[in-house]
Amino acid sequence: MTTTPQTMGQQFGRRSWAEPWKIKMVEPLTMIDRAGRERALTEAGFNTFLLKSDDVYIDLLTDSGTSAMSDRQWAGMMLGDEAYAGSRNFYHLEEAIQTYYGYKYIVPTHQGRGAEHLISQTVIKKGQYVPGNMYFTTTRLHQELAGGIFVDVIIDEAHDPINLHPFKGNIDLNKVEALIKREGADKIAYISVAGTVNMAGGQPVSMANIKALRELCDKHGIKIFLDATRMMENAFFIQEREEGYADKTIAQILKEFCSYTDGAWMSAKKDHLVNIGGWLAVNDWDIFEEIRNLVVVYEGLHTYGGLAGRDMEALAIGIAEAVKDDHIRSRIGQVRYLGELLTDWNVPIMMPVGGHAIFLDAKRFYPHLPQSVFPAQTLAAELYLDSGIRSMERGVVSAGRDPHTGDHYYPKLELTRLTIPRRVYTQAHMDVVAESVKAVFDQRESTRGLKMVYEPKYLRFFQARFERL
Ligand code: P61
Numbered sequence: 475m476t477t478t479p480q481t482m483g484q485q486f487g488r489r490s491w492a493e494p495w496k497i498k499m500v501e502p503l504t505m506i507d508r509a510g511r512e513r514a515l516t517e518a519g520f521n522t523f524l525l526k527s528d529d530v531y532i533d534l535l536t537d538s539g540t541s542a543m544s545d546r547q548w549a550g551m552m553l554g555d556e557a558y559a560g561s562r563n564f565y566h567l568e569e570a571i572q573t574y575y576g577y578k579y580i581v582p583t584h585q586g587r588g589a590e591h592l593i594s595q596t597v598i599k600k601g602q603y604v605p606g607n608m609y610f611t612t613t614r615l616h617q618e619l620a621g622g623i624f625v626d627v628i629i630d631e632a633h634d635p636i637n638l639h640p641f642k643g644n645i646d647l648n649k650v651e652a653l654i655k656r657e658g659a660d661k662i663a664y665i666s667v668a669g670t671v672n673m674a675g676g677q678p679v680s681m682a683n684i685k686a687l688r689e690l691c692d693k694h695g696i697k698i699f700l701d702a703t704r705m706m707e708n709a710f711f712i713q714e715r716e717e718g719y720a721d722k723t724i725a726q727i728l729k730e731f732c733s734y735t736d737g738a739w740m741s742a743k744k745d746h747l748v749n750i751g752g753w754l755a756v757n758d759w760d761i762f763e764e765i766r767n768l769v770v771v772y773e774g775l776h777t778y779g780g781l782a783g784r785d786m787e788a789l790a791i792g793i794a795e796a797v798k799d800d801h802i803r804s805r806i807g808q809v810r811y812l813g814e815l816l817t818d819w820n821v822p823i824m825m826p827v828g829g830h831a832i833f834l835d836a837k838r839f840y841p842h843l844p845q846s847v848f849p850a851q852t853l854a855a856e857l858y859l860d861s862g863i864r865s866m867e868r869g870v871v872s873a874g875r876d877p878h879t880g881d882h883y884y885p886k887l888e889l890t891r892l893t894i895p896r897r898v899y900t901q902a903h904m905d906v907v908a909e910s911v912k913a914v915f916d917q918r919e920s921t922r923g924l925k926m927v928y929e930p931k932y933l934r935f936f937q938a939r940f941e942r943l
Contacts, residue, residue, distance in 0.1 A: 482811065482901065486814060491803070491804060491807055492804070493804045493808075493897070494798075494800040494801060494804055495544070495897060498545060503531060503532070504528070504531070505531040505861075505862050506529055506531075506862065508859070510529070511529070511858060511859050511862055512859065514526065514529040515855055515858055515859060519927070519928065519938070519939025519940055519941075520851065520855045520924055520939070520940035520941065520942070521851070521935075521937070521938055521939060521940060522535060522854050522855070522858060522864050522865060522866060522867070523535070523866075523935065523936050523937070524937070524939070525858070525864060529862070530858075530862055530863075530864045531861060531862030531863060532861075532862065532863045532864070532899065532903055532906065532907060533863075533864050533895070534831075534863060534864060534865050534866075534891075534892045534893050534894065534895075534907065535864045535865065535866050535893065536866060536893045536895075537744055537830045537831065537893045537894060537895050537896060538741065538743040538744055538893075539585075539743035539748075539749045539750055540743075540749075540895035540896075540898060541743075541747040541748065541749070541792075541895055541896040541897055541898065542747075542895075542896070542897040542898050543747060543748065543749070543788060543792070544747070544791070544792075544795055544897075546791050546795070547747065547748070547788040547791045547792055547795070548788075550784070550787040550788050550790070550791045551784040551785075551787065551788055552784070553784070553787050554782055554783035554784025554785075554786075554787055555783040556782060556783045556784070557783065558775060558778070559775055559777055560777050561777055561778060561783040561786065562783075563783040563784070563786035563787040563790065564582065564777040564778060564783075564786055566786065566787060566790040567580070567582060567753070567786045567787075567789055567790040568580045569790070570789075570790040570793040570794060571753060571755055571793070574725060574728060574729065574793055574794070574797055575702065575728065575729065575732045575738065575755060576729045576732050576733055577732065577737060577738060577755035577756060577757055578755075578756070578757045578762075579755065579756055579757070579759070579762035579766075580753055580754070580755045581753065581754050581755075581762075581765055581766055581769045581773075581776050581779050582751070582752070582753050582773075582777075582778060582779030582780070582781050582786060583739075583751075583752040583753060583754060583769065583773050583779045583780055583781075584750065584751070584752060584773055584774075584779065584780030584781060585741055585742075585743055585750060585751060585752040585780075586612065586701075586703055586739060586740060586741025586742075586743070586752045587612040587616065587741075587752075588752055588772065588773050588779070588780060589739035589740060589741075589752045589753060589754035590612055590613050590616040590617075590739055591616050591619075591772060592739075592754055592765050592768050592769060592772065592773075593616075593699060593737070593739050593754055593756075593765070594616040594617050594619065594620035594622065595620050595768060596761060596764045596765050596768065597663055597664055597697070597699070597761060598617060598620040598621060598622040598663040598664075599621065599663065600620075600621030601621060601623070601661070602621070602622055602623070602661055602662060602663040603622070603623050603624075603625050603653060603657060603661055603662050603663065604617045604622040604623065604624050604625070604662075604663050604664065604665075604666050605624075605625045605626075605627040605645075605649070605650055605653055605662065605665050605666065606624060606625070606626065606627065606628075606665070606666035606667070606668070607626075607627065607628040607632075607643055607644070607645050607666075607667055607668055607671055607674075607679065608626055608628045608632060608643075608668070608671050608673050608674050609624055609626065609673065609873075610668060610672050610673060610701065611673075611872060611874075611933055611935070612933070613666065613668070613701060615932065615933060617663075617666070618877060622663055625649075625653060627645050627646055627649040627650050627653070627665075628642075628643065628644070628645065628646065628671065628674065629642065629644045629645070629646045630646070632644075632671065632674040632677060633674075633885075633886040633887060634886070635675070635822070635823075635824045635825065635833075635835045635837075635838070635887060635889075636825055637825075638825055638826055640678075640680075640711070640715045640716075640826070641677070641678050641679060641680040641683060641711070641715070641716075642671070642674055642675070642677035642678075642826075643668070643669060643670055643671035643674060643677040643678050643679040643708070644679055644680055644683040645665070645667065645679070645683055645687050647683075647686055647687060647690055650665065650687070650690060651690065654694055654696075659694035659695060659696055662694075662696050664696065664697040664698060664699050664736070665687065665691060665696060665697070665698045665699070666699060666701065667679060667684065667687070667698055667699070667700050667701065667735065668700070668701035668703070669684075669700065669701070669702070669704065669705045669708035669731065670704045670705075670707050670708045670711070670828055670829045670830070672703075672704070672830075673868060673872075673885075673887065674824075674828075674887070675824035675827075675828045675831070675833045675887075675889070676704065676707070676809075676827075676828025676829040676830045676831055676833075677826075677828050678707075678708045678711035678712065678715075678828070678829070679708060679731075680712060680715075680716055681712050681716055681719065681727070681730065681731060682716065684698075684731055684734045684735070685734055687734070688734040688735075697736040697737075698734065698735045698736055699735065699736060699737050699738065699739070699756075700731075700732065700735040700737070700738040700739075701738070701739060701740075702732070702738040702739065702740045702745075703739075703740055703741040703744045703745065704744050704745055704829055704830055705728060705731065705732070705738075705745065706724055706728055706745045706796055706797055706802055707745065707802060707805070707806060707829030707830060708731070708829070709724045709727040709728045709731065709802070710724060710802045710803070710806055710829070711829070712727050712731070713727055713799075723799055724797055724798070724799050724802055725797045728797060736756065736757055736758065737754070737755055737756030737757060737758070737761070738754075738755050739752070739753070739754045739755075740752050740753045740754070740755075742789050742792070744830070745796050746789055746792040746793055746796055747792035747795060747796050747896055747897070748785065748788050748789045748792045750781070750785055751781055751785050751786070751788075751789045752779075753779070754769075805829075805894075805896055805897075806829055808894055808899075808901070808904065809827060809828075809829065809830065809831065809832065809894050810827050811901065811904055812832050812892065812894070812904045812907060812908055813827035813832050815904070815905070815908040816832060816834075816908055816911060816912075819908075819912050819915075821834065821839070821911055821912060821915050822834070822835040822838035822839055823835055824887070824889060830893060830894065831891045831892055831893040831894060832891075832892045832894075833868065833887075833889040833890070833891050833892075834850075834853060834865075834889065834890040834891075834892065834911065835887075835888070835889060836849035836850035836852070836853045836869060836888045836889060836890050837849060837888045839853055839890075839915065839918060840852065840853065840918055840921060840923075842919070843921070843922075843923045844923075845869065845870050845884050845888055846870075846882075847922075847923025847924060847925070847943060848867070848869070848870060848871055848923055848924045848926070848940065849869065849888055849923060850867045850868060850869035850870070850871070850888045850889055850890045851867040851869070851871050851924055851940060852921060852922075852923050852924050853865075853890040853914070854866060854867050854890050855924070855940075856914045856917075856921060857890070857910060857911065857914055860910045860913050860914050861906065861907075861910035861913075863892075863906075863907055863910050865890050865891055865892050865893075866890070866891045866893065867890060867891075867935060868887070868889040868890065868891050869885060869887065869888035869889055869890075870882055870883070870884055870885065870888060871926070871934065871935045871938060872885075872935045873885045874933070874934055874935075875934075892907060892911070922942065922943045923943050924940040924941065924942060924943060925940060925941055925943055926938055926939070926940055927939050927940060927941050
């Protein structure tokens, strides 16, 4: 059979796009054979977090700290001022955050969870509620460790993998109002808003939603803190989908969104194109004073917060690169390309495709497997066995247990995440990934689940071990 080859753009009836960079340095990949992968997976207790990266071919475990830095960022690493106090790189970082996010006071942290710890310890009083647009593992744990009680106030659509709502990360204001009415505004520490929402599939929050939330919170004197980890990607969806924003830049949208919040924490390992780093920024001097004091206990002096000067420089440069429209368009374009292939082949994924990953819907992928045998964990294991591709479970294992009853949380979403690192893989890698997912899908009926044989106390998904049923 002869067919005329077509570019990807032609196949999808549009003009092709290309990445706004070229490659200057490469890292060779190796692929071990199937027997080797069987061995590696068994040794890792069927947990992709426990695999050695040398045994992985295409690594889609996470987009966290896995970006390729630019030549400018690497050049910035040589300009590290490794002074213990007052490093010039800190002032560059501070200026970049003030310029692009608009917050007043900043402390660096070693990564996102360092910042989550500081904000939680500073503003949560024991027994207060922390409403959020779906939980994130480390965020909720730090809120709980500070004595807070997490309450999910995301819109119901977010829990439905086939609902096509354009802003599935939105906060349901009725849920927030009902909580205020029931418990009183003083029982609410703050509203914890993430843009985009990782566990919901990288789904965005609309500008209209954050504005309305601001109004509601102003009425009751409640603060809003933002998880800004993937907020630049969130800005792309506002530009694309929300009326009045098509002609605004990502930078303008980002700054407007942040202006409706009282501060933000950041895992710079995502949007900011660096391998390590984070920060916490607030507008209130008293909160800042407390944070600046605490950071010296847990992270380091307030002008380095656990980072080397060179890391802060690469981070400051990364912010300016990451906020560029052509960067975000190609980043999300690559994620969508993988999503288009899979949906075309009827592989069930979380829809619409979000910012940083494709989330395979393990409940529909393996309808014969109950959640108690960990379908998403099973799918991650099967994908690795098929092709050496590493993905991440985002279902019952990640959700953990209710601290009061000790029972598993059974989240509605049982997902396996194929997370795309920024500026790292090519379209050909996406093709290989898509074909492997399809091969695993084609054998789905013969797949059995897993049982958990070891469970750590905190964030169990990182180190839990499983055996085949
Ligand atoms: C990830 F399996 N995310 O997505 P840190 N907020 C948000 C994040 O996505 C985030 C952090 C805060 C990771 C790494 C990771 O259950 C897991 O810099 C929206 O990682 O400390 C991190 O930032 C925390 C993977 C974290 C996990 C927790 O892959």
